[in-house]
Amino acid sequence: MAKRITVCAGIDTGKRKLDVAIDGNCEQLQVENTAEGYKVLLEWLRRHKVKRIGIEASGGYEQPVVVELRRKRFVVVVFQPAQVRAYAKFHLQRAKNDKIDAALIAACTAAVKKIHPAPDPRLQLFAEHLTLIEQIGEDVTLYKNRLETCRDPRIQKVWKEEIARLAKRERGELKALVAAIREHRDLAQRLDLIYSVGGAGLPTAVAILVRMPEIGQLSREQVAALAGLAPYDDDSGEQVGIRHIDGGRKRLRRALYTAALPASFRWNPQLIALYKRLRAAGKEHKRCLIACARKLLIFVNSVVARGTPWQDEPPPSAIIAPTG
The missing domain is CATH 1.20.58 (Methane Monooxygenase Hydroxylase; Chain G, domain 1)
Incomplete structure (x- = not known):
């Protein structure tokens, strides 16, 4: 039996225009980034039997068309610009314009192996x-x-x-x-679980709920990486570099880092102990706060996964060896 091929398209988003390409097909489309343009786009995608569409995040200009495509039951993959640039660099593609970018995004979309559910x-x-x-x-x-x-x-x-x-x-x-x-009852319950964690004030709890819909469904390593709080090695050969954080969701990371200071000095006994232990080991103040922010998020993730409010002692799954 012949293997079914998923037809993939890519959209390069501009403030006023959308350039669209299909992977493996030279035909392209340009439409207005408006409700009227979306009607033309949808008809064109259906005519070409497109099932999956990739689009690069573009300062919010992509959001209306993403909402419309998902409403019409298309599978939409939203890429960060760094992902598309890395894909182009890997394929030694240096030329760049809107049409080329649309074709590149289409190829990038076809290469995706795992499709994550659309956000709430x-x-x-x-x-x-x-x-x-x-x-x-x-x-x-x-x-x-x-x-x-x-x-x-x-x-x-x-x-x-x-x-x-x-x-x-x-x-x-x-x-x-x-x-x-x-x-929304389900969101209210999740917010209360997050807010129950010592050190997660209401602004921080809201930020975690809204900025990380996956909370409670991923491992502690995954949530730390998504927030940009995971420490990465920087070693090569005999050289051992300082571990550092990179990437992630900037606004969420900022909210957690802001919460880490009062949490690790006043509100959360586990974070207070962690901060003191790291400082005693010679770690810099900022690196200690990053470690506390990471552990605060891990505590929240465990509480939401467990479905019961925070207690004075963290759940076993949230206890980790501190890292600088």
Whole structure:
């Protein structure tokens, strides 16, 4: 019996245009990145019997078409730009334009062996709201930095008023986001499990819930890698380099790192002990906090997987040998 071949397409996303190519087929398409353009795209994909579509993350410009394609039951693989660049480099492809990129993404899509389930669409909407809250927090930090270097009392008053206004908005938006999450019983239960872990404050718990839908379903090594908190070796021959973190989900990593400081000094006995042990071993403050952030996430992952709230002693599956 002949082996069934999955027809794969690739989409290069621009602010206004979508360039589309099919792996192994010279025919290409360009449509507007609009609802009307999606209708033409869907008809073209169906005519060519495309089942799987790859698309490169492009600052959010790809999200509307991804939502529409998934709504129409297409399998969509969203690539990080680094993945597509690495694939091109491996195949020694240096030429670059929108049509070439679309064909490259199509070939990259065909090469994928494991297809992960599409993320929960509810969390995608919450992610936009969470980004707003995080950006407001970044603005607060900006104004605080300006306040520190300002000597004019009148201007100081301006910055203080802006800080108070934004901080109030930040609290209000977080409250609204939590209320929206709690309208979904399953998400509310997961949020409560995350929040039960010592050191995972409400903003951190929301960040983990929204930024890591896989929480509780993966191994501790996998969640650490997804958050960009896994330490990687840097050895070659007789040279032994310092282990370092790399990649991962930037905003989630930032939320966990921010939570690690109070958690490892006040809120979580296990993290307090870990921090002291690493410092006594000569580790730098920042590396100790990274290790604590990683372990905090591992504790959360174990609690969600187990389905019962955090206790003073962590579940056995969450106990790991500390690494710097």
